Amino acid sequence: MNPSLFAARIGLSRGWIEFRQTVTNAQDLLFTIITTGALVLTLYFQRGSTVPGLELSLAAATLPGLLGLSLAFNGVIGAVGRLSVEREDGTLLRAKALPQGMLSYLVGCVVSLSLAAICGVVLVLAAGLFLVPELAGVGLGGWLTIGWVTVLGLTATLPWGAVIGSFARSPQAATGLSMLTFGGVAAVSGIFYPITALAGWLQVVGQAFPVYWLGLGMRSALLPDAAAAAELTGSWRPWQTLAVLLAWSVAGLLLAPPILRRMARRETGSLMQARRERASQRIG
Structure with a gap:
């Protein structure tokens, strides 16, 4: 079997195992419940208000943004946090010692973090079925759009989170840089x-990044066609x-492995121990 394909297969298995550990870990589960609960509470408090000029509840208008922001946040911040912690605890040092180990590591991260993010989306949508009446009118095409936007949104952000995290020297620096x-x-x-409320040059900057397109894709799936009038060009622009x-997905998946390999080549046991000593001094 091709070494890269074999490494990707190992990464898929690793990602599934890590995801199962996440859903059975009390601390990780509590964090998921709190963050998802915050999004659901936002919908709950907005359910009785409507958007001026449209027969649309404020909760329905907010839901696509919550889903898009959640996916982007979990993609970028989740990968940065994961990489910085596992760089410090020696996981990366062990991964680089294996043939195609960094590719397998990256695939595992993408799989486990993606599954966790998708679970969050499903939970918010399940709550939305009770809090957002408009969800009942979303047809098959809308649900399929949510599916492919979710998948591409994660693959467009997770590898770049790993790239950002590779430049940080500590979990604290990684958190600050990523945020x-x-x-x-x-x-x-x-x-x-x-986005039309922003200056023209800011509109150009915003459209250069996947976060804007994540929000647009979710809005196209969940909002009525009349709401597209507020978008640039007055359409959802699915293509x-x-x-x-x-x-963004292809570029990230191509660039992240060599960047991680380059970072891993610089990792040594002495550097890892030095970071641990600095961390213990900060805690102490």
Whole structure:
């Protein structure tokens, strides 16, 4: 078997095992419940309000943005946090010692983090069926759109989270770097408001990143056609959404493995021990 295909197969198995461990770990499960509960509470408090000029509940208008932001956040921040912690505890050092180990590691991360993010989306949508009456009118085409936007959204963000995390020297630095990067991109993405409200050059910047297209794809699936009037060009642009998310996915999956391999080559037992000593000094 081709070594890369074999490594990818091992990564798939590893990702599934890690996901199962996540859903049975009390700390990870509590974090998922809290974050998902916060999104559901947002829908609950908005369920009685309507969008001015449209017969649409505020909860229905907010739901696509919540789903898109959740996927992007889990993709970028989840990968950064995972990489920084496993770099410090020696997981990366062990992975680089194996043939095609970094490819297998990356595939495993993508699988486990994707499954966790998809579970969050499913939970929010399940709650939305009770809190957002408009969801009952979403047809098969809308649900299929949610599916492919979710998959491409994760593959368009997770590898780039790994790339960002590879430049950080500690979990604390990784958190700061990723939050700063993600916050800046989200601010110009129009994830909760029409991007047309921003200056022209900010609209161009926002459309360059996958967060905007994640939100647009979710809105096209869950909102009525009349809501497209608030979008750029007055349409949902499904083919552009597909193309941009696919481009980010391919670029990330091609660039992340060599960047991670380059980072792993610099990893040594002494560097890992030095980071542990610095961490223990901060805690102490």
